[in-house]
Amino acid sequence: MSLPAELLYGRSHEWIRVEGDAVVIGITNYAQDQLGEVVYVELPEVGTGVATGEELGTLESVKAVSEFLAPVGGEVIGVNERLEDEPNLVNEDPYGAGWLVKISGSAEGEDFLDAEAYQQFLEQESG
Amino acid sequence: MRHRAIRPEPLFFELNPRRVRRQGYMLPTLDVPPVEPARVLPANLVRDPDPHFPDIGEMEVVQHFHRLSQLNYAVDEGLYPLGSCTMKYNPRINEQTARLPGFASIHPLQPVAQIQGALRLIWELEEALKTITGMPGVTLQPAAGAHGELTGILMIRKALSTRGDPREVVLVPDSAHGTNPATASFAGYRAVEIASADDGTIDLGALEKMMDDTVAAIMLTVPNTLGVFEHRIVEISKIVHDRGGFIYLDGANLNAFAGRALPGLMGADAMHINLHKTFSTPHGGGGPGAGPVTVSEALLPHLPVPRVVRTGDDYELLWEDPESIGPMRGFYGNFLILVRALTYIRSLGAEGLRTMSDVAVLYANLVRHRLSGAYHLKYDAPSMHEVVFDDSRQARHEVHNTDIAKRLLDYGFHPPTMSFPLIVHGALMIEPAESVAPEEVEAFCDAMLAIAKEAEENPELVKTAPHDTPVGRVDEVRAARDLKVRWMPEDDGA
Numbered sequence: 127m128s129l130p131a132e133l134l135y136g137r138s139h140e141w142i143r144v145e146g147d148a149v150v151i152g153i154t155n156y157a158q159d160q161l162g163e164v165v166y167v168e169l170p171e172v173g174t175g176v177a178t179g180e181e182l183g184t185l186e187s188v189k190a191v192s193e194f195l196a197p198v199g200g201e202v203i204g205v206n207e208r209l210e211d212e213p214n215l216v217n218e219d220p221y222g223a224g225w226l227v228k229i230s231g232s233a234e235g236e237d238f239l240d241a242e243a244y245q246q247f248l249e250q251e252s253g
Numbered sequence: 254m255r256h257r258a259i260r261p262e263p264l265f266f267e268l269n270p271r272r273v274r275r276q277g278y279m280l281p282t283l284d285v286p287p288v289e290p291a292r293v294l295p296a297n298l299v300r301d302p303d304p305h306f307p308d309i310g311e312m313e314v315v316q317h318f319h320r321l322s323q324l325n326y327a328v329d330e331g332l333y334p335l336g337s338c339t340m341k342y343n344p345r346i347n348e349q350t351a352r353l354p355g356f357a358s359i360h361p362l363q364p365v366a367q368i369q370g371a372l373r374l375i376w377e378l379e380e381a382l383k384t385i386t387g388m389p390g391v392t393l394q395p396a397a398g399a400h401g402e403l404t405g406i407l408m409i410r411k412a413l414s415t416r417g418d419p420r421e422v423v424l425v426p427d428s429a430h431g432t433n434p435a436t437a438s439f440a441g442y443r444a445v446e447i448a449s450a451d452d453g454t455i456d457l458g459a460l461e462k463m464m465d466d467t468v469a470a471i472m473l474t475v476p477n478t479l480g481v482f483e484h485r486i487v488e489i490s491k492i493v494h495d496r497g498g499f500i501y502l503d504g505a506n507l508n509a510f511a512g513r514a515l516p517g518l519m520g521a522d523a524m525h526i527n528l529h530k531t532f533s534t535p536h537g538g539g540g541p542g543a544g545p546v547t548v549s550e551a552l553l554p555h556l557p558v559p560r561v562v563r564t565g566d567d568y569e570l571l572w573e574d575p576e577s578i579g580p581m582r583g584f585y586g587n588f589l590i591l592v593r594a595l596t597y598i599r600s601l602g603a604e605g606l607r608t609m610s611d612v613a614v615l616y617a618n619l620v621r622h623r624l625s626g627a628y629h630l631k632y633d634a635p636s637m638h639e640v641v642f643d644d645s646r647q648a649r650h651e652v653h654n655t656d657i658a659k660r661l662l663d664y665g666f667h668p669p670t671m672s673f674p675l676i677v678h679g680a681l682m683i684e685p686a687e688s689v690a691p692e693e694v695e696a697f698c699d700a701m702l703a704i705a706k707e708a709e710e711n712p713e714l715v716k717t718a719p720h721d722t723p724v725g726r727v728d729e730v731r732a733a734r735d736l737k738v739r740w741m742p743e744d745d746g747a
Binding site for chain 2: 188
């Protein structure tokens with residue numbers, strides 16, 4: 127799967143999409159592939175404040191429970207409620223219907239990679 | 254293939270599907286007028302619908318459970334290579350001592366004068382564990398490893414609050430047992446992850462940066478979950494102690510070095526010991542286990558009560574101590590497990606315990622030597638009692654660790670621990686433990702090598718395994734997403 131060029135990527139395999147004063151957060155195709163089939167997603171409550179790098183929630187696959195971290199700090203203003211019944215969306219459409227959390231905050235000053243740089247990062251990781 | 258029943262076994266509720274009336278026992282004829290339960294009991298106590306217990310005879314019940322027992326896999330059957338779990342043999346003599354009436358038939362509320370032998374056993378096991386760890390104090394109360402962790406961290410918390418220096422953070426390596434961060438959170442701390450260096454041990458540079466006056470403790474597993482000895486443990490302890498923190502050792506892997514190294518000299522302030530791992534008491538089936546915690550001088554005053562105190566040849570229980578964190582469990586923990594552990598320690602003696610650790614390490618290295626040509630080792634630091642491979646070579650043929658584990662069932666072995674530690678993708682974590690004969694370890698390696706060959710030559714065979722078990726590949730994703738925890742009458746198709 128090619129990496130959407132309009133997204134920014136974190137080194138712990140989250141992606142973000144900037145929407146005005148907010149960012150939408152998900153995990154990358156690489157991350158969902160490493161996790162395996164997701165069977166349960168634990169999301170934060172709307173209104174929760176998080177700092178960059180803090181745990182936002184957990185993804186449970188048949189292999190393991192993994193936490194996902196906030197790539198930017200701010201307040202949680204939306205969560206993907208469809209994941210409650212359809213956690214498989216994280217696997218099937220990681221960059222679209224499988225998004226996780228929306229945070230009011232800015233990616234300014236945070237260290238993100240663009241699609242090309244993230245692709246190189248992945249190649250180093252698996253090499 | 255080992256001999257075992259291979260007929261699919263129905264659920265208990267599915268026995269006697271035609272509902273022919275039969276029963277194991279005849280009740281005497283009713284000699285009082287019958288009463289409808291709903292007329293005399295509150296509605297919430299009356300089962301509706303009928304619970305639908307099957308009508309079955311005694312022999313059917315016996316056969317059902319006997320067949321189920323044949324489908325089980327146990328330490329008594331063969332190698333049980335669950336890394337990080339230390340599935341070792343429980344010698345039969347442990348069961349004999351635990352059944353002695355003086356241990357098995359006493360009551361915790363009996364006067365201490367009548368249970369002197371039991372108290373002496375507790376005291377002697379405490380002394381043995383202090384000697385084995387080189388630490389001055391111990392509590393035997395915790396019922397399992399994670400309970401021991403909580404006990405240790407609460408003592409650290411008490412020590413910090415007593416000196417007027419409450420802290421907020423507990424550092425946990427990224428290779429840690431999952432219980433470590435859970436313990437830290439449960440004890441009111443924030444768990445912060447610390448990265449591993451390239452050899453799988455703690456990154457000293459990262460520790461230098463993170464260790465400040467907000468850090469209460471670091472929780473370390475030695476050897477760590479990669480089976481690698483934390484060889485800079487003394488330096489780590491110095492950094493942490495110099496900045497006022499405590500060292501918590503997860504002693505789940507003590508069976509790798511008991512008799513060869515002393516956690517007390519490594520700088521440990523608290524360490525739990527899983528008696529059901531290192532000291533052979535039964536493991537699995539949900540316990541009961543025991544997770545004693547040994548402590549340094551600094552934590553001695555905070556040990557839980559009640560404590561066994563010896564005066565001359567008399568043993569007493571100390572119930573009150575204002576410095577103590579209080580009781581962590583009713584009375585003295587899982588006492589009969591303590592009996593088994595002391596039996597094991599006394600059976601082996603000091604020399605025997607050293608040999609135990611040596612053989613555990615030898616076997617893991619035998620596996621490593623035999624399998625490293627076929628399976629990839631992400632971290633190649635020397636192995637202690639377990640070795641962690643991954644499935645990256647087999648993944649080229651679309652064969653993953655789950656498939657390898659399932660195929661092992663066809664070869665008559667319990668699979669190793671999978672997908673842990675999390676820092677190794679597609680992990681296969683193998684711990685033979687020292688109790689089996691070397692031929693059994695070799696036979697396991699032969700099976701693993703045969704599967705590696707199959708993965709290259711006939712990957713489909715591995716991907717669709719198991720083939721020789723009464724139930725084939727189960728749909729784990731559906732089982733997790735569409736959870737059914739209770740059999741319902743409408744499920745049986747009757």
